[in-house]
Amino acid sequence: MSVKYLAGLSDYLIPPPNEIVVLITRKSGDFLFPAINTTLVAVAGHFLAILVAAAVAFLARTGSRFANMVRTAAYNLQAYPVVAIAPIVFIFLGDGLASRLLIASLICYFPLLLSFLGIFSDPVTDVEHFFYQTGRLDSLTELAIRTFENLDKIITVVAGSATLAMVGTIVAEFLAATNGIGYVIRKSLYQNNLAVILASLFFIGLCSSMYLMAVETAGKIVKSRLLR
């Protein structure tokens, strides 16, 4: 808004604040439900990415050929922008939930995978030594030790990728979906309705913040219970 008034931009370019406030208050349902829809897809995609990334990273933590192959694939595949692959996803899977879910997962998958790969392949020698010496170091023990010892890193990367999941979902909806807040933005872009776009952005910020807060709070609770 300060840019609008300092630069003297017209109401057509940037609607006045009262118009946006009126729009939000009178038609909150038109924004809130799509934003919640987007958030739920982002959450589901995020969980999916965490599970798959953790599983792949755990299997690839050794120095085996499979592990090296997974690492190379992960480093190379992340070079492809997910938003460039998104249209191909929509062509094959349609414009429904599956496409949005897949794109939301893909966009936060690689940062999670690379972080988990680092965590699960780095031995915590001071804790694992006893188990190794006494023949008790199985895969589950190794996973438990490395997860616990890197809990802060895991919480940070999960919280950070939550924002990516939201971004990915919104971008997917903007490209070709027929649901969600990204779709609302695309429609209003075609109608040159900037007030709707700005209101949508407000709700995106609101939902993203709440999701991020929920993830960080969950991380703190898990940490405090384990360390109590």
Added chain:
Amino acid sequence: MEIICQDLSFSYPEGDHALFTGLNFSISGGGFFSFFGLSGSGKSTLARLIGGLLQPDSGQIKKDGVVNGLLSYNTERLPGWMTVEEHLKKVVCPGRELLLDELITRFGLRDFIEHKFTRLSMGQKNRANLVRYLVQDFDLLIADEVLANVDEPSRNSILAFIKRRFPSKTFIYISHNANEVALFSKLIFVLPQAGPNGISSLVVISGLDAFGPEETDHSIVGDKILEILRASSQGHW
């Protein structure tokens, strides 16, 4: 039981010179043995070579009669998500539960056994770590400064107890404390300062093999300490 090091040579890839060159020595039978030397002399490296964590560049280490050899060091940590008691009960070998109970009492762990490892002091952590090794099935235990943060009276009490409780087991104890090494060890293997060609022999000194300072004359202990310190500070290469 016998541990024989034959023509052992080892150097770290990033090191300027060899640490051990053609080293030969042996440890026979059960009992309490020690490695002593100045900081950086190679005590821990030798322990890791014997424990199998490092491989020598050449030569061999034979461990006849050693079915289960364990190596413990002082920076080890117990898993942080369970209490000390939970962990010890989980790792105690079958049939050694009474031994575990005895060790917990003798090592002064009773008062804080329900705490998590991170809440313990350094000395308590060292003791908890040692207990879990002592309740394993082992023939050889290499203890690399495992009591480094424990006060001296407690250390003396613990070492005396270990010697009495496990007379047939072999312990290789690594310590910077010349007094306890002199008192408790059957033999002390002193690592001299390594020259550019590495250490090729150890100075073997008979220890007092006692069960505490009250069993020996102070002057004898003092002489033994001097002998150990002289050997460690000379460059025998």
